[in-house]
Structure formats: C-alpha cells, structure tokens
Amino acid sequence: MSKKIVDNKSFIKRNLFPVRINDYMSLSGKYDDSAYLLYAPLNKRSMLCSEEQINAWRSQLNASGRFSDDNLNRLLLDNQLSQDQGFVCSPRDVYAMTLLPNNICNFSCSYCYAAKGHGSDEMSEQTLKTVLDFFIDPDRISRRDLHISFGGGGEPLLSWDRMLYAMRYATERADKHGFKVHFSFASNGSVISSEIINELKRYNVKTNISFDILEDVQNRQRRNYKRVCQTLDMLLDNDIMPTINSVITPLNVSRQCEMVEQVHRRFPKLRRLTFDYVVDGQLFSTPDELRSFLRDYTTHFYQARDLGFSYGTIDVSSIKHHNLGMIKSRACAGGFDVNAHGDISMCFFVSSPQETLYDDFIYGHVRDGRVEYDEQKFKALIDYSSNSRDDCHDCFLRWNCGGGCLFHEKSYSREMLDEMCRFQREFSLIALLKQFDDE
Ligand code: SF4
Numbered sequence: 001m002s003k004k005i006v007d008n009k010s011f012i013k014r015n016l017f018p019v020r021i022n023d024y025m026s027l028s029g030k031y032d033d034s035a036y037l038l039y040a041p042l043n044k045r046s047m048l049c050s051e052e053q054i055n056a057w058r059s060q061l062n063a064s065g066r067f068s069d070d071n072l073n074r075l076l077l078d079n080q081l082s083q084d085q086g087f088v089c090s091p092r093d094v095y096a097m098t099l100l101p102n103n104i105c106n107f108s109c110s111y112c113y114a115a116k117g118h119g120s121d122e123m124s125e126q127t128l129k130t131v132l133d134f135f136i137d138p139d140r141i142s143r144r145d146l147h148i149s150f151g152g153g154g155e156p157l158l159s160w161d162r163m164l165y166a167m168r169y170a171t172e173r174a175d176k177h178g179f180k181v182h183f184s185f186a187s188n189g190s191v192i193s194s195e196i197i198n199e200l201k202r203y204n205v206k207t208n209i210s211f212d213i214l215e216d217v218q219n220r221q222r223r224n225y226k227r228v229c230q231t232l233d234m235l236l237d238n239d240i241m242p243t244i245n246s247v248i249t250p251l252n253v254s255r256q257c258e259m260v261e262q263v264h265r266r267f268p269k270l271r272r273l274t275f276d277y278v279v280d281g282q283l284f285s286t287p288d289e290l291r292s293f294l295r296d297y298t299t300h301f302y303q304a305r306d307l308g309f310s311y312g313t314i315d316v317s318s319i320k321h322h323n324l325g326m327i328k329s330r331a332c333a334g335g336f337d338v339n340a341h342g343d344i345s346m347c348f349f350v351s352s353p354q355e356t357l358y359d360d361f362i363y364g365h366v367r368d369g370r371v372e373y374d375e376q377k378f379k380a381l382i383d384y385s386s387n388s389r390d391d392c393h394d395c396f397l398r399w400n401c402g403g404g405c406l407f408h409e410k411s412y413s414r415e416m417l418d419e420m421c422r423f424q425r426e427f428s429l430i431a432l433l434k435q436f437d438d439e
C-alpha cells in the first residue's frame with residue numbers, strides 16, 4: 001500500500017502528528033488501512049482513531065485552531081511540555097560531564113568505536129582537579145544536581161586511582177559548595193576488587209557493564225566471557241545491580257530472546273538490559289542490507305522485551321526506546337566529554353586524535369590549570385543536529401529524536417540515514433502501539 005499524501009499542517013503546527021499505521025506496519029496485517037495513531041509527544045499521549053476522525057479533527061483545527069471537544073483540547077493541545085528539557089546552549093551551563101580517564105584498554109572488541117585511539121595515556125590529577133573546579137562551581141551554575149560519568153576511550157577501571165581521586169575530590173567540593181554529584185561508569189567488566197566494590201557503594205555509583213551475554217557471542221565479539229561473569233557475580237553478591245549494555249550485531253540480532261533467557265537463568269538478580277544495535281558505517285554495504293538488519297533487530301528486540309516482561313523482573317530497553325520518554329528539541333543535549341589528553345569533545349564517540357572526526361568534535365581544552373573552550377564552535381555543533389531539516393519537520397518523532405546526531409550524520413551516507421529514519425519510525429510506532437495491546 002503506497003503512502004497517501006495528506007495535508008497535516010494544521011496538526012503539526014500544534015505539535016500533533018497523525019500517523020497512518022499501515023504506512024509503516026502494513027506487513028503486520030493487524031490494522032486496516034484507515035487506522036491512525038494520533039500522537040501528541042509534548043503531552044505524552046497518543047490515541048488510536050480512524051481516518052474519518054482525523055479528517056473531522058483536521059476541519060475543526062483549520063476552522064478555529066481547537067477541537068470542538070474540550071476534553072480533547074485538554075488532553076492533546078493544552079499544557080504541552082517545554083521543548084527544551086535540560087538542554088544546554090553553552091559549556092557554561094553543562095550539568096553532565098563525561099570523563100575518559102585513559103585511552104588504555106585490555107580488550108579488543110570487534111566493534112570498538114575507540115580502537116583507533118587506544119594507547120597508554122591517562123588523564124593527570126591536575127587535569128581532573130582543574131576540570132572539577134570548573135564543573136562544581138557555584139559561580140558557574142545555579143542548579144545543584146550534577147552528573148559525572150566515567151567512560152571510554154579505554155577501560156576506565158584500569159585507571160582506578162584516577163577515578164577514585166575524581167570521586168573523592170568532586171564529593172568534597174560538592175559538599176563544600178552545596179551540590180549533589182551523581183556518579184556512573186561504563187566498564188568492560190574485566191576489572192573488579194573488594195576495594196572497588198566498597199568505593200562504588202560509598203559513592204553510590206551507577207554501574208554499567210558492557211557484556212554480550214551469550215558465551216559464544218561474547219567470546220567472538222569481546223572475548224573474556226568467564227572473567228566478566230566473575231565480575232558480575234561479585235557485583236551482584238555485593239548488592240550492586242549493574243545495567244548490562246549489549247551490542248546487537250548480525251551475529252546476535254536474532255538471539256535477543258536467548259540473551260534474556262540466559263540472564264534469567266545465570267544472573268537472576270539482574271534487572272536492566274539495554275540492547276543497542278551496532279553503530280558502524282562500514283558494516284552494511286547497501287541500504288537493503290541495513291534495512292534487513294534493522295527489521296530483524298526490531299522484531300527480536302520486542303520479542304526479548306516481552307519475554308523479560310513475562311519474567312516480571314527484566315527490563316529490556318535501548319536508546320531508541322528510551323528516547324520515546326524524552327522531549328528533544330535537538331538530537332544532542334550538548335556534550336562535555338574530557339579525554340585523557342584534556343581535550344573537550346562534544347561526543348564520547350570521538351575521543352582520540354587518530355579519529356578523522358576529531359577536529360570537528362573538539363571544542364575546548366583543559367590545560368595549564370584552565371578550562372578553555374570555543375563557545376561558537378559548541379553552538380555550531382549543537383545547531384548542526386537541530387531538527388530543522390525538511391524531513392524532520394513533518395516526522396512524528398521530531399520531538400523524541402531531535403533530528404539525528406552529528407556523529408551518525410557524518411558516519412553514514414544519506415541513503416543509509418534514510419533507512420535509519422524509516423527504522424526509527426517503525427520501531428517507535430510499535431512501542432507507541434503496544435500501550436494499547438492490553439486495552
Ligand atoms: S572494552 Fe570498550 S574500549 Fe575496550 S575494546 Fe571493547 S569497546 Fe573498545
């Protein structure tokens with residue numbers, strides 16, 4: 001069934017998006033061609049309706065700018081959420097920072113986005129102190145809850161002394177100036193000790209472990225299956241409940257249910273799994289290959305999510321799924337990611353001078369006791385991901401997706417990006433429709 005061209009301006013102008021379901025899901029056979037979802041992202045509501053209702057509502061909006069039913073006005077038009085929830089427009093306003101304490105890694109994962117930059121560099125204590133003095137500063141920022149995450153570049157726990165120094169210093173400074181700092185980190189799960197466990201508990205650090213769950217897949221993509229299992233056992237025995245981040249590639253795309261079963265059997269205390277598909281502009285040679293992979297990803301993701309739900313304890317999510325709960329006026333919230341050399345990047349995906357996009361993404365430095373940044377470059381970088389593109393304007397995901405991020409934009413061809421948009425709409429529509437399954 002081809003897509004009908006209809007004029008939805010009167011809806012879109014009011015941040016309402018009529019979506020004819022079979023434009024995306026005709027293969028499911030579940031909906032007839034006149035079935036619509038009316039999506040109101042800024043009211044966090046959606047409703048199933050017919051084409052006839054959409055046509056009647058379009059006439060009402062064209063005539064008076066309102067619906068004739070006050071209840072509908074209240075639910076869909078009034079009290080829309082702010083379109084800028086926590087987005088920063090200058091490095092002066094950042095409240096979330098990522099520290100990449102080294103570029104050292106003891107793994108060599110097949111899909112590692114940071115592999116080119118691996119080496120032996122660690123962030124100095126002086127750099128950490130300088131950037132924390134800047135970050136936790138009552139003269140810079142008025143909001144009092146701040147977020148620091150430790151990530152890679154490399155494996156952050158291989159620089160445990162730097163991480164610990166940063167958490168101690170940040171906490172002392174936060175206490176002194178009336179801030180609350182929330183910590184998190186992402187690790188490959190190879191490094192753990194009683195001391196690390198104790199400090200993670202002391203500083204209430206949110207723990208993320210990258211792990212591909214199935215032994216054969218982990219050992220092909222990341223290796224070290226047994227070692228990571230030991231780390232998870234130790235964390236769980238000490239009541240630290242990590243989120244597991246698994247990368248979905250062609251190797252495990254159809255095995256997502258098996259992954260949930262394995263977690264249920266082997267690590268019954270685990271609660272949160274994120275299954276994100278691999279970001280690699282070179283992996284698929286044609287848009288059709290990418291489409292087929294993303295369709296498989298969608299099908300098996302929702303089966304795995306339903307299975308986790310049926311166990312009553314396991315939440316399977318992903319960045320794209322999580323985005324449906326967010327309101328975004330642009331794709332990138334505005335990153336402040338400091339690498340081992342003290343350079344400040346817009347995105348932790350681009351953290352090493354060996355990467356071709358490095359000069360594009362670096363907008364500042366921590367050096368000689370000072371934090372310096374190029375405000376104009378920061379602004380240009382965040383504006384680049386603005387959802388003002390023509391395609392985004394009419395897209396029902398514009399307030400959840402924000403227009404796609406600059407890293408994706410630079411990593412994929414236009415045809416591939418179009419496939420990713422198509423996938424994102426199908427994937428999100430399924431999530432929006434699932435809420436009606438039990439009604
Ligand atoms: S553990 Fe992380 S940084 Fe290390 S090779 Fe794997 S993906 Fe790359």
Ligand code: SF4
Binds near residue numbers: 391399404
């Ligand atoms: S899914 Fe694509 S078209 Fe829609 S808002 Fe995102 S980038 Fe724009």
